Amino acid sequence: MAETERSDGPRYGVSLLRVHPALWRDVAIEAERAGYESIWMSDHLMLPEEVDREKYPDGELPISSHSPIFDVMVHLAALAAVTTTLRLGTYVYQPALRHPFVAARAVATLDVVSGGRVELGVGAGWSEAEWDLVGVDFARRGELLDETLDVLDGLWTQKSFAYQGAHHEFPSVGFEPKPVQQPRPPLHIGGESAPALRRAVARGDGWIGMHHTPASVAAPLARLRAAERDSGRSRPLQTTVAAHQGEVDAEGWSASGIDRVIVAPWSRSGEALDGLRRFAREHIRPRSE
DSSP states (O other): OOOEEOTTSOEEEEESTTSOGGGHHHHHHHHHHHTOOEEEEOOOSOOOSOOOGGGSTTSSOSSOTTSOOOOHHHHHHHHHTTOSSOEEEESOBOGGGSOHHHHHHHHHHHHHHTTSOEEEEEOOOSOHHHHHHHTOOGGGHHHHHHHHHHHHHHHHHOSEEEEEOSSOEEEEEEOOSOOSSSSOSOEEEEOOSHHHHHHHHHHOSEEEEEEEOTTTTHHHHHHHHHHHHHHTOSSOOEEEEEEOTTOOOHHHHHHHTOSEEEEOOOSSGGGHHHHHHHHHHHHOEEOOO
16 A cells, blocks of 8 residues: 655544444454554543533533543554554653553553554543542642653663652663564653653654634644654644634644644544545545655
8 A cells, every 4th residue: 555645744643432332343454445544542440420511611511521531541442453663642641540550461462462563642631520529639640641651751761760759769670572563662741831842842752732714723832842842843843733624724734833633524433434434535645656
């Protein structure tokens, strides 16, 4: 199968968030066939039925506690088995909600079984209620994420690794197998707050923003580039955002400066496969050999 790209615009990934899980396998197979670069799956451990409504803009969580939630690494591994080139992205994984040994093992396993196709989007999380359920202090999620990323890097890149931090401490251990991609799978830091942008610039290979239009992404992208300049970073971060469901403004995205757009070019699940094919015919072309 020919590789695909857009010489005059972003790469396109496919969002699994906006389609029924029963279709994920078919969507992944069709996305690869049609020339999309990647698929992206979101991550939660558990969501409560009762929340403090004052802590959320609309008075409730954006998704229901009864929504189907799958282990992101397990399900992406299943999709890796029916694809060969499609990149496998997390939008976004919350490693700080797990012990770093668990997160490191899960990500490395997915990278190995997929032949090195992981795009690791991570974030500090937005649901305080979820952190409360796990028994982790939401107010310290940023420092816990930073420490977790330190541990992941050490386990993935060093033959033996010991660690002593505020949240985790352990003697020298070995960790095998390492991820196929070295020194690690591409790390995309999610979030649009000032701390998240600083973390992306300091630690990431890329940055993942929220759902946007080509116009609305301009402001956070400008703040990201300013943070890069302030830090003296020489290599720009790769940028990824998600389009709103049904939004297909490819011309606008081409002018936006964003490197990758995660799309859901359909209105309802039953239209997903046709929507994928239609968007690909119009906006994705094979790379010349």
